[in-house]
Amino acid sequence: ETTPTTNPPPAEEEKTESNQEVANPEHYIKHPLQNRWALWFFKNDKSKTWQANLRLISKFDTVEDFWALSTAF
Template identity: 45%
Template sequence: HPLHSEWTLWYLETDRSKSWEEMLHEVASFKTVENFWSLINHIKTPSEIKMGSDYCLFKKGIRPMWEDEANVKGGRWVITLNKSNKNDLDNFWLDTMLVLIGESCDYSDELCGAVVNIRVKNNKISIWTANGNNEEAALEI
């Protein structure tokens, strides 16, 4: 079952001896529902990855960095999650990915991607948008 857009999953593992771009690794791209589930079923969940690491899911061709042309004028919504419940983290991340790849909201074209950050104090999930000044789209998202 084809998706409207092709998506790329990235993994960032913190290593202070490397530049940010050197730490960012493209895991895989997919453009079907079946390939999405195949990927998700063969990688670690966010609660299982190394502290300081990130997963990033972005439309193919958009790199998960503010300097990317698609993100320069964008914004992001950030959800901070309590570290006590790992299931919440994994479920919220899965729900976020499904919303992105399903592109079923009115402003799906505004969505660039999402990031889950695994940190010592709190984990975060952020949704990145293409236009931070589009108030109507921001409220819908």
């Protein structure tokens, strides 16, 4: 009696003969933006100047850093 053989699902990471994982470059290469951007918060305190009310949240210059920041809110 024979049992059907099934192939295991393909792994995301390839394994080499020495059993080390080979990382897919798409998983760690960041995609740069043309310019560096900043996200600001404006605290509307009428007793302070406009500049004193500005608060820097974060700066980013890659698509991945933008998405990490935008999905945090």
